[in-house]
Amino acid sequence: MTETVLEEKKVEKDWEPKIIAFLCNWCSYAGADLAGVSRIQYPPNIRIVRVPCSGRVNPYFIIKSLVDGWDGVVVSGCHPGDCHYISGNLVARRRFAILKELLEFFGIEPGRVNFMWASAAEGERFAVLIRKATKIVKELGPNKKFQREWC
């Protein structure tokens, strides 16, 4: 059984990670907007995907992102109790717990996949957490072992 081997991605001194962020429409996406309007600087490494609720995020999205070559994944939703759909984020929280434990068990570095809560009024908090996540992923280096050659 042969395995396709990727070319070694040269880790240049100024390599920047590519992080995909699934933000819930009502809280986190609005929080990111507020950070932008308030001119709060945060790293441009994230590419945002808007979802209606953090409960919409299927573990397939997270794993497919890693298989496609994204270096990090961030999922953000409303604080528990504040979900626009009442309980979407509570369902999601259990899902994320299981997924995080299993990813670590299988050998994915903890830190590649991050979950957080950020409300629509917390522009500053959103920026702080994204800064933190980017720093963690940058230290981990590029995602070589999980990326599939033909995605």
Place this chain on the structure above:
Amino acid sequence: MGIEEDNIEIISSIRENAKKLLSEDQVDLVIGYSEGTVPLSSTPVIIRKAEDVDKLTWNNLCYMNLARYLAPLMPQLCDREGNALRIGIVAKGCVARAINLLAVEKQVDLKKITMIGFNCNGIVNRSKIDLEIGEKEILEVVVSGDDIIVKGRDWEKKFPYDQYINELCKVCKVKTPSTTEENCIGECKELESIHDEFSDIDDFEAKSAEEKWDYIKNILEVCTLCYSCRQACPACYCNLCFVDQNKPIWFGKTTEYRDIFTFHLIRATHLAGRCVACGACASVCPVGIDLNFITRKLEKIVKERFDYTSGLDAETLPPMMDFDMKDAQEFMLEED
């Protein structure tokens, strides 16, 4: 102790109870295990008449989880119009757990199922024995006293029973069906919860991410993606499995390591809180992968986070079907 003597008792209790159920017309048919035609195996069988109960047997090679035939319900278990018949099922602890799980998920009607319960004394680890014997042909396997005796054409080898059963059977706490007496004939013992420690995987969890990746790669590399594990699992009853989806295609089906890894990782995610630790997946694997390793981790996650063990009764919702404001969220990213 005498595993051999236990087995004789178990066989006679299964046959007696099956005979009772069939002759008193309490069930329409009984699913159980019969002698296999090749060593290290056993064949699931359906009997419909009380005279045939002697086909039922129990040896420590009955690794198939019979609840797998209940969802989706096999046509052989339905009548002409497609309604479920009354089924008697030979149930060791994990088979009963699977039936309870299917009942919670509304895939079976417990009123139509009667379990024939007994105290399971473990399943022999086929792949471990195959690996030790190597390329010689095994012609017969018997459990005698407290040993497993494996015989070939002109050789014989003994294995201590305690060390050569499935890893899951070694730490099993639910050997008898955990159900009420109205669903069960024979042995049964209702449990509310079990005490379980996971020292067997704690060493593994302490390793670094690199080491874990290499270890798991070493185990899973030989996978041929035949999907026997998925087919043998009673909890995998989806009409369209995620790997077979093509609108859109989520994950590849080649035997490249990343595809193999993704299949097992996602299957584990789908089984969190639902896996009943029966060990059928590892026993049926044609290349002998030790999937029980992953099963133990799944049990650990739900026990430590939600104090839940699957399949102990037919009412409690599995953790992934429920939520709570007070769930732990120590894994979330927080400001410093």
Place this chain on the structure above:
Amino acid sequence: MDQKILKKDQIGKLYNEFAGEYDFYAPIKEKGNIVFEKIENPEDIVLDYLNSKVPPKSVLFPQEEVLFEYTLDEKNVEITDRQNLDQKILIFGVRPCDAYSFELMANFFSFHGDWEDEIYLKKKENSTIIGIGCNTPRSTCFCTSVGGNPFKKGDMDIFLTDLGDKYLVEAISDKGKEMVQKLTWLSDASKNDLKKAEELAKKAEELIVTKIDVDTVVKNLETNFEHPVWDEISESCIGCGSCAYLCPTCTCFDVIDETDHYNNRGRRIRIWDTCQSCLYTLETSGHNPRDTKIQRCRNRIMHKFSYYPTNYDLLGCVGCGRCVAVCPANNDLRVILNKIKNIEKKEDEKVVA
């Protein structure tokens, strides 16, 4: 047929002679299972085995195979076909049942010359098969019931008989004779060697205890498509497909297009598929002609023992016994064939599905 002797410690020499020109495939032990892989180091070759877990069909018809690749730019699509189909292949250590399976697969891949699968047929043309007779067949083997023999030589290019510490080498086909002539360092066989080989052949045939009346099975299958025996036969099957994956003559495959949209390229691959999968016959309309397990189980038996004889006048089974050994539910093919053999006519009963 000039007979020669190859000593077991000369296998490395054999490898070195041919490894440059040929892709040398032989059995190796991978995590406890014997499989056929390309050999880099002749020390890895394992010859003390009964039969491989994965049949040697994986050499000529691998589990995943690229059919073609393409790249896109602004206006054009450029397609690159398979290269290296002219590479010579040498498969060493094949059992007679598996050697025969290559011939059977060639039937499927050309269908009387109507639809030729260039990739398989070209690879087969360029491959040389060196086989070994079975001194101790397994108890699950039944090649003698389906027209085979543990010492059947006809489908190989070179046939080896294991005489203990050496092999008796017999060139069968022209390709084989040419190859043996190149190996000038082989010693000649003695009369004793030939006599021992004959004795081994006779003993091996006697060791096969499973005898199945396949002619009656084929005849019964012609008229019993709806017979209720199929209910019984398929009841323990779990639909996993292990039998199809490990069968030397199963050739069904799925075709998948993979696109790398980040880099504007893609490829079409084929991977092994199995008729036991519930989606195997799912049509685009949503209709599935074989959506019950009974129909799928029946299809496999019919394919091997009824459709193959109808299409090619040959049985589709080589009697290797892998399906018997690996089936998780122990749905023994020999038991199934016996049940079919014993069918008596019952007019009004039909299968449930």
